[in-house]
């Protein structure tokens with residue numbers, strides 16, 4: 001192999017973005033039926049490992065991606081916020097499915113009417129439930145944001161108090 005064939009030119013930022021987008025680690029965290037599709041995304045048929053995101057972490061301190069898979073009941077809000085606060089930065093949030101995005105069919109007082117009322121959401125994945133392919137596409141959209149050097153929603157939207165003041 002000629003020397004010129006192995007020459008790699010990049011910048012520190014590009015290398016950092018490549019490393020970040022190739023190792024998005026989700027938090028092991030599921031709230032309802034959408035979580036079954038989330039789990040399926042790591043199975044051999046879909047193989048989320050192709051995109052570097054199969055390492056679901058048991059500790060929020062080792063995770064930089066929260067996939068909110070299911071409806072968020074109001075009594076779960078403190079726990080969801082605490083898990084998010086303990087995650088490593090920069091951190092990303094996917095609202096997976098109709099319930100996480102807008103409460104879906106649960107138009108009632110017990111369910112948060114969209115997780116963006118309490119967390120900054122980077123990507124919304126539509127469906128009830130979204131397929132594993134749709135979730136993987138959502139993860140790829142976050143990878144694309146990282147590749148382009150865009151900040152996570154957390155750095156653009158203040159989290160404290162939430163947009164709707166849900167507590």
Ligand code: SF4
Pocket residue numbers: 032033034069070071096097098099100104127128129130
């Ligand atoms: S969007 Fe559908 S599949 Fe997902 S948690 Fe809501 S009801 Fe369940």
